[in-house]
Amino acid sequence: MSLSVAYALLFYFAAAVIALGLIYRIALYARTPAPLKIPTTPAPTTRSGVVMRMGREVVLFSSLFKSSKWTWLFGWLFHFSLLLILLRHLRYFLQPIPEWVILIQPFGKYAAFGMVIGLLGLWARRIFVDRVRYISSPSDHLMLVLLLAIALSGISMKFIWHTDIVSLKMFVLGLLRFDIEPLPADPGLLIHLGLVASLMIIFPFSKLLHAPGVFFSPTRNQVDNPRERRHVAPWATRLEGADGG
Amino acid sequence: MADFETPVIKEYPIVPMLQRDVMSHSKPFTAKAQFQEELGFPGELPDNWQKIALDKMGELLGKYRGLRVFLDSCVKCGACTDKCHYFLGTTDAKNMPVARQDLLRSVYRRHFTLAGKLFPKLVGARELTKDVLDEWYSYFHQCSQCRRCSVYCPYGIDTAEISMAAREIMDSVGVGQKYCNEIIGKVYKIGNNLGLPKPALADTLEGLEEEVKEDTGVDVRFPLDEKGAEVLLITPSADFFAEPHVDGLIGYAKVFHQAGTSWTLSSYASEAANFGMFIGSYENTRKVALRIREAALDLGVKRIIFGECGHAWRVAYAFLNTMAGPFDFLDPRYPVPQHICEFTYDLLQRGALTIDKSANDHRVLTFHDSCNVARATRMGPKPGGQFEIPRAVIKAVCNNFHDMPQDTIGEGTYCCGGGGGLLTDDLMEVRVKGALPRMEALKYVVEEKKVTHMAAICAICKSQFSKVMPYYGFTMDQIISVHQLVGDAIVLGDKQ
Numbered sequence: 001m002s003l004s005v006a007y008a009l010l011f012y013f014a015a016a017v018i019a020l021g022l023i024y025r026i027a028l029y030a031r032t033p034a035p036l037k038i039p040t041t042p043a044p045t046t047r048s049g050v051v052m053r054m055g056r057e058v059v060l061f062s063s064l065f066k067s068s069k070w071t072w073l074f075g076w077l078f079h080f081s082l083l084l085i086l087l088r089h090l091r092y093f094l095q096p097i098p099e100w101v102i103l104i105q106p107f108g109k110y111a112a113f114g115m116v117i118g119l120l121g122l123w124a125r126r127i128f129v130d131r132v133r134y135i136s137s138p139s140d141h142l143m144l145v146l147l148l149a150i151a152l153s154g155i156s157m158k159f160i161w162h163t164d165i166v167s168l169k170m171f172v173l174g175l176l177r178f179d180i181e182p183l184p185a186d187p188g189l190l191i192h193l194g195l196v197a198s199l200m201i202i203f204p205f206s207k208l209l210h211a212p213g214v215f216f217s218p219t220r221n222q223v224d225n226p227r228e229r230r231h232v233a234p235w236a237t238r239l240e241g242a243d244g245g
Numbered sequence: 246m247a248d249f250e251t252p253v254i255k256e257y258p259i260v261p262m263l264q265r266d267v268m269s270h271s272k273p274f275t276a277k278a279q280f281q282e283e284l285g286f287p288g289e290l291p292d293n294w295q296k297i298a299l300d301k302m303g304e305l306l307g308k309y310r311g312l313r314v315f316l317d318s319c320v321k322c323g324a325c326t327d328k329c330h331y332f333l334g335t336t337d338a339k340n341m342p343v344a345r346q347d348l349l350r351s352v353y354r355r356h357f358t359l360a361g362k363l364f365p366k367l368v369g370a371r372e373l374t375k376d377v378l379d380e381w382y383s384y385f386h387q388c389s390q391c392r393r394c395s396v397y398c399p400y401g402i403d404t405a406e407i408s409m410a411a412r413e414i415m416d417s418v419g420v421g422q423k424y425c426n427e428i429i430g431k432v433y434k435i436g437n438n439l440g441l442p443k444p445a446l447a448d449t450l451e452g453l454e455e456e457v458k459e460d461t462g463v464d465v466r467f468p469l470d471e472k473g474a475e476v477l478l479i480t481p482s483a484d485f486f487a488e489p490h491v492d493g494l495i496g497y498a499k500v501f502h503q504a505g506t507s508w509t510l511s512s513y514a515s516e517a518a519n520f521g522m523f524i525g526s527y528e529n530t531r532k533v534a535l536r537i538r539e540a541a542l543d544l545g546v547k548r549i550i551f552g553e554c555g556h557a558w559r560v561a562y563a564f565l566n567t568m569a570g571p572f573d574f575l576d577p578r579y580p581v582p583q584h585i586c587e588f589t590y591d592l593l594q595r596g597a598l599t600i601d602k603s604a605n606d607h608r609v610l611t612f613h614d615s616c617n618v619a620r621a622t623r624m625g626p627k628p629g630g631q632f633e634i635p636r637a638v639i640k641a642v643c644n645n646f647h648d649m650p651q652d653t654i655g656e657g658t659y660c661c662g663g664g665g666g667l668l669t670d671d672l673m674e675v676r677v678k679g680a681l682p683r684m685e686a687l688k689y690v691v692e693e694k695k696v697t698h699m700a701a702i703c704a705i706c707k708s709q710f711s712k713v714m715p716y717y718g719f720t721m722d723q724i725i726s727v728h729q730l731v732g733d734a735i736v737l738g739d740k741q
Binding site for chain 2: 025028029032033034035036037038040041042043044045057061063064066067068071075122125126129130131132134135136137138139140142205206207209210213214216217218219220224226227228230231232233235236239
């Protein structure tokens with residue numbers, strides 16, 4: 001039971017860190033002004049155009065596609081697989097399980113291999129391409145190791161050493177109503193959950209901030225209309241007051 | 246003079262293998278105390294410079310969302326690593342955009358992030374030491390702020406923004422670049438980068454009137470400080486001074502003449518370029534930009550049109566309204582400001598100009614998209630007009646035109662190698678090497694399409710190419726102004 005308590009506390013802590021950390025960071029981005037119009041052009045001239053541009057970036061990684069086909073291939077495979085896997089995991093949080101979550105289950109299950117292939121491809125680039133090796137810090141390698149370990153521990157439970165999925169779901173649903181149910185003490189599950197909690201804790205302090213960051217990138221999210229609409233940041237307006245201009 | 250080797254143009258462009266610190270010796274001359282102080286910066290490195298620099302970094306992080314997002318978001322994917330012309334030309338690892346950003350990001354992480362405070366080694370964080378500052382000075386003056394990397398970054402991280410911030414921080418501790426800062430001082434004192442005072446300017450323009458009269462027999466005017474003119478033309482001061490720039494100015498004058506549009510230059514705002522942007526100083530950029538507003542008000546013009554100048558067009562198109570607006574005293578029927586290519590293009594579309602294309606038949610043209618026009622501005626109402634309009638103008642006045650390979654033009658265009666405040670003789674090595682990708686692309690069309698001339702719409706591009714093209718076996722007169730082509734083909738006199 002003490003194990004269950006420890007993991008419950010770990011997840012409450014991890015959830016608090018990622019939620020508060022991201023809220024703080026996003027609020028910081030949102031509050032910091034972008035004093036000049038700096039979209040990378042050609043850029044859309046309307047708001048809806050910007051939504052489309054951002055959509056292409058976030059869904060298709062369109063800029064990355066222009067720059068490096070291999071990085072795009074592995075990067076997109078990893079992220080899309082991760083999305084499917086996360087959605088599949090909703091089945092452990094929702095009761096009853098929505099129809100669409102049941103529908104994507106087989107895809108989500110095998111997406112784990114897509115995730116592993118994507119991560120291995122990205123890691124291979126990091127190790128074998130001299131330019132990418134040069135710019136990599138230890139943390140860049142460790143991040144890939146962490147994600148790989150999460151994927152492999154998950155795969156091991158799904159395909160080899162099955163865990164008691166019913167008890168796991170009881171534990172998760174218990175967490176959601178602040179009621180600690182017993183967690184199955186399978187090593188694979190404990191490793192998997194421990195790693196996921198670490199990832200959640202690291203998220204708001206690491207380069208994983210690229211996830212919210214991309215939405216705030218002025219080169220991508222600004223409308224190209226500086227001649228039509230005057231754009232001035234509050235701190236720049238104060239300069240105007242200072243010299244009467 | 247040249248104590249370096251010009252890169253060899255290969256049959257196909259290849260991404261070079263990395264080399265360490267082969268360009269760490271490249272440093273521009275530093276600005277003397279007097280010139281620093283004129284711009285509101287300390288004259289020399291103060292004792293507590295680290296604290297001042299870090300405070301400045303903190304201030305900029307609070308002022309510029311882009312800076313903070315860019316420093317946080319990089320995942321080191323490597324997409325940008327082979328995109329910088331300075332990397333391709335020098336092979337120096339620190340000229341990869343991400344590596345250049347990391348020079349600053351490492352200090353950001355150490356002082357502004359939890360991970361960097363707790364585990365500096367793990368996340369590549371480091372203290373701001375004198376060595377780091379020297380490295381900044383070297384490598385942030387090997388970036389032309391051309392934004393090519395930002396096109397290819399999945400998060401749109403723009404190294405230009407990082408370079409500007411780094412230069413602003415260096416200025417705040419008295420480490421300024423002589424070339425940029427002395428030029429800004431000249432603009433404040435005299436009105437233009439070249440330091441050309443009003444009498445000299447008037448003299449030059451008079452000379453041009455005589456020259457055009459001699460060539461064509463027509464009285465084409467080059468007005469200066471004429472109140473009540475419809476158009477204020479703001480053009481880089483290089484246009485008053487030397488080939489191939491001055492032929493572009495003659496082209497604008499002929500276009501205005503034929504359009505019957507009254508226009509004037511201003512001796513007070515006799516400069517389109519705004520080097521305040523190069524050093525990342527909002528205050529100085531704004532102060533230079535405000536001269537244009539004052540000149541427009543003083544002369545009572547209805548429109549502002551910019552001549553051929555790349556970074557200038559960025560400041561004009563994207564920043565002028567912000568920094569020196571609102572321009573509600575100008576004619577609302579026209580965008581403020583307009584580019585001379587937009588103006589000429591409209592006239593050509595309307596059939597208002599008589600053109601003899603055969604006047605350019607001895608030339609086969611290609612067009613170099615200037616970096617800041619391509620990736621930081623627009624012309625006309627549609628995105629991408631900055632690529633189409635100059636080409637449409639060239640094609641309307643020339644019979645022979647061929648583009649360079651697709652990945653070297655348009656939004657992927659390579660910088661000339663001299664932009665962003667690097668157009669100074671003390672940076673000749675990085676300028677020559679940085680021109681390599683453009684020279685490769687030019688060589689291709691010279692050999693395959695028999696191209697004889699490359700046209701451009703930027704004073705820096707034109708100056709840079711006339712200087713570096715001879716290193717690659719071209720001649721300096723192979724770079725030409727777009728409006729020289731217009732000026733040569735335009736038929737003066739009554740419409741036929």
